Amino acid sequence: MAENPFGFGGMFDPDELQNAMRQFAEQAQESQSVAFADNAIHLAVQMTTAAVQRITPTGPPEEQAAQLRAAITVIYPECVALVREARQGLK
Numbered sequence: 126m127a128e129n130p131f132g133f134g135g136m137f138d139p140d141e142l143q144n145a146m147r148q149f150a151e152q153a154q155e156s157q158s159v160a161f162a163d164n165a166i167h168l169a170v171q172m173t174t175a176a177v178q179r180i181t182p183t184g185p186p187e188e189q190a191a192q193l194r195a196a197i198t199v200i201y202p203e204c205v206a207l208v209r210e211a212r213q214g215l216k
Contacts, residue, residue: 165211169204176200
């Protein structure tokens, strides 16, 4: 192997180095996507939990259940959107 212009005495093949850097960048991007997905799912759970905790249901059990369902119906679409975006980010 010929000596490269960087003075490394042929220790590094520029193509191999470029390939290694590309692989490293791809792995970093995948890690970021997974972290984003984890954070989005965690946020969806926190949003649902916070919404349910703010409710003080009253009345008989049937009415209490209806009140909880109504609250979840409001927050659920937002949570689904977060999780959907997270999943799309993993593709």
